[in-house]
Every structure is written in C-alpha cells, then in structure tokens.
Amino acid sequence: MMLARCISQVVTDRRSFSGQTLSAAAFVRRMRGGAQSSLLRASDGKLYAVKLQGNPQGPNVLGNEALGSWLTARLGLKTPEWSRVAIDDAFLDQNQQMWFETQSGRVRPKAGLHFASRLQEAAGTGSVYEILPRTWFAHIKNREDFLGMLLLDLWCGHADNRQACFIQEADERALSAVFLDHGHMFGGPGHGGSWDLHPAVSFFLDRTMYDGLWLDGQVGEWMRKIWSIPAEAAYTFVSSIPPEWSSTPLELVVATILERRHTLQQLLIGLRAQFKAPLPMRKPIQRAYDCSESLRIPGDPLRAFPGSRNRLCMAGSR
Numbered sequence: 001m002m003l004a005r006c007i008s009q010v011v012t013d014r015r016s017f018s019g020q021t022l023s024a025a026a027f028v029r030r031m032r033g034g035a036q037s038s039l040l041r042a043s044d045g046k047l048y049a050v051k052l053q054g055n056p057q058g059p060n061v062l063g064n065e066a067l068g069s070w071l072t073a074r075l076g077l078k079t080p081e082w083s084r085v086a087i088d089d090a091f092l093d094q095n096q097q098m099w100f101e102t103q104s105g106r107v108r109p110k111a112g113l114h115f116a117s118r119l120q121e122a123a124g125t126g127s128v129y130e131i132l133p134r135t136w137f138a139h140i141k142n143r144e145d146f147l148g149m150l151l152l153d154l155w156c157g158h159a160d161n162r163q164a165c166f167i168q169e170a171d172e173r174a175l176s177a178v179f180l181d182h183g184h185m186f187g188g189p190g191h192g193g194s195w196d197l198h199p200a201v202s203f204f205l206d207r208t209m210y211d212g213l214w215l216d217g218q219v220g221e222w223m224r225k226i227w228s229i230p231a232e233a234a235y236t237f238v239s240s241i242p243p244e245w246s247s248t249p250l251e252l253v254v255a256t257i258l259e260r261r262h263t264l265q266q267l268l269i270g271l272r273a274q275f276k277a278p279l280p281m282r283k284p285i286q287r288a289y290d291c292s293e294s295l296r297i298p299g300d301p302l303r304a305f306p307g308s309r310n311r312l313c314m315a316g317s318r
C-alpha cells in the first residue's frame with residue numbers, strides 16, 4: 001500500500017501536466033516576454049502564467065511548452081506544473097489587457113484552451129529570481145541539472161537561450177532552479193527553424209553556470225535517462241494535447257525527436273568541444289524586472305527588494 005503510494009507519487013512528479021482543465025477566474029497582470037502572456041488566477045484559486053493560443057511568437061508555442069515540460073519532467077528536472085485553462089469570450093472582453101499588441105494594432109485572442117504554467121512562488125518572505133549574480137551560482141542546490149537541461153535542449157533543437165527561475169525559501173541561502181519557457185524547443189515556435197544551432201546551442205545566458213559540470217559519467221547518466229523515455233509514453237502524452245496548440249502535429253515532432261536520439265552521440269561531440277574552449281560571456285541583459293514598476297528602487301537596479309516575496313527580480317546584494 002505504502003509502496004503503491006510512493007510509486008504513484010513518483011509518477012505524478014515526473015509528469016508536469018496536472019491533467020486538469022481549469023477556467024480563468026481573474027486577470028492579475030500582463031507578464032513580460034514575446035508571447036505576451038498574462039498572469040491569471042484560475043478556478044482552483046491558484047496563479048498561472050498563461051500563454052495564449054495565437055500569441056505573436058508563433059503557432060506552435062503552446063504545443064512546444066506542453067511537450068517540452070513533459071520531457072523536462074521525465075528527466076527528473078524541475079519545471080512548473082501546468083494545466084489547460086479555458087478562457088471564454090466574455091472573459092477576454094472584460095480583460096482587454098490580455099489582448100496582443102501587434103504592429104497593426106491590438107488583437108483579441110481567441111476563446112478556447114490555453115497553456116497555464118503554475119506560478120513559481122516562494123513561501124513566506126522567500127524570493128523568486130530570474131537573474132543571479134555569479135557569486136550566487138554556488139548556492140544553487142541543483143546546478144548540475146543545467147547539464148541535463150542542456151543535453152535535453154540539444155536533443156530537442158531548442159532555438160533560444162535556456163531560461164530558469166531560482167527559488168529561495170525564507171531565511172535560506174540555497175536556491176533551486178526551475179526550468180521555464182520551452183516555447184522555442186523543437187526548432188522554434190514555427191517549427192521552421194534549425195534544430196542544429198551549433199555552436200550556439202541553447203545555453204543559459206551566463207555560461208559560467210556550467211563550470212565544472214561536464215563530467216563524462218554525468219553526461220552518460222543523462223543520456224541513459226533520455227534513452228529511457230518510452231516512445232509509447234511520448235505518443236500517448238501528445239495525444240492529450242489540444243491539436244490547435246501546434247500547426248505541426250505533435251506526433252510528427254515526437255517521431256523527429258525519437259529519430260534524433262540516434263544522432264545525439266554525434267551532436268555531443270560538438271557540444272563537448274565547446275566546454276573545452278573558453279566560453280564567451282554574453283553581455284547580461286537586464287530583463288528580469290517582472291516586479292511592478294512601482295517596486296523598483298530608483299538608482300539601484302541591482303538591489304533585491306527586501307520582503308518582495310513571489311516576484312521575479314534580479315538578485316543582488318542584501
């Protein structure tokens with residue numbers, strides 16, 4: 001009985017998909033980012049970052065998010081739990097802040113099912129960060145997961161930098177990384193992009209995150225996990241995804257990644273070479289301000305916001 005409960009817990013933990021269809025209860029605010037997501041409270045009372053069908057990034061973003069989340073969780077990497085959320089016409093009419101801003105004006109999203117990513121929050125006075133100073137990298141409990149995520153992104157043709165947020169519980173120095181934004185996996189939001197972006201595979205913006213992580217034994221372990229994903233499970237999973245979430249049938253995407261597993265060993269050679277070479281530091285971009293403008297501390301953009309729980313901030317000294 002006990003064992004059965006443990007097994008079911010493991011299975012649940014490996015699936016990022018809650019299996020639920022929720023409905024939108026309240027609009028909270030717009031999120032930043034190209035997909036023009038919105039923060040909504042859903043019918044279960046919880047907060048979700050919601051990516052809408054038809055968003056300006058491309059027609060496959062929601063399907064990519066779903067499949068990317070599923071694969072990430074299958075490898076045992078942290079990624080937000082997600083649900084389908086139903087949004088109707090009346091809700092969209094009442095909340096025009098959710099409409100897309102395009103070059104030709106504001107566009108009303110379509111009613112239907114959308115992708116809802118459970119908002120990552122820290123309890124109490126803890127914080128959630130999106131960009132950290134390098135000196136904090138040593139405090140990330142699961143920093144080695146960045147290697148697993150990199151290999152997954154290499155396998156699945158991620159066409160963007162890898163994004164994560166970092167949760168720090170109150171009174172703790174340690175942080176945990178949660179991997180976010182899978183919309184550009186599988187060749188990008190239109191599936192038209194290149195799956196092989198060597199040498200610019202999708203690293204986290206500051207590549208010093210990977211210092212010391214490339215160990216052949218660890219790489220072998222991640223490869224074993226990638227190979228342990230059963231094809232049937234992937235096909236069963238995508239059959240539960242609303243077909244309108246991807247203009248390319250997700251079954252075809254699954255077929256592509258299964259085939260691509262055979263070339264992954266070869267792809268690793270190019271990636272490994274990059275680890276030996278000095279890794280150029282990209283200029284960090286100040287893009288973490290999801291905190292409301294009113295909370296910004298003028299003249300001190302790096303300062304964390306004391307007590308700013310559950311907001312995405314750039315971490316600094318405190």
Ligand SMILES: Nc1ncnc2c1ncn2[C@@H]1O[C@H](COP(=O)(O)OP(=O)(O)O)[C@@H](O)[C@H]1O
Binds near residue numbers: 037163
């Ligand atoms: N589940 C989540 N929990 C916390 N913050 C999130 C979550 N999902 C998205 N965000 C925030 O919203 C921003 C936009 O989401 P993202 O998935 O990166 O969309 P885009 O494709 O527009 O870049 C992220 O940079 C992050 O700050």
Ligand SMILES: [Mg+2]
Binds near residue numbers: 033163
């Ligand atoms: Mg993003």
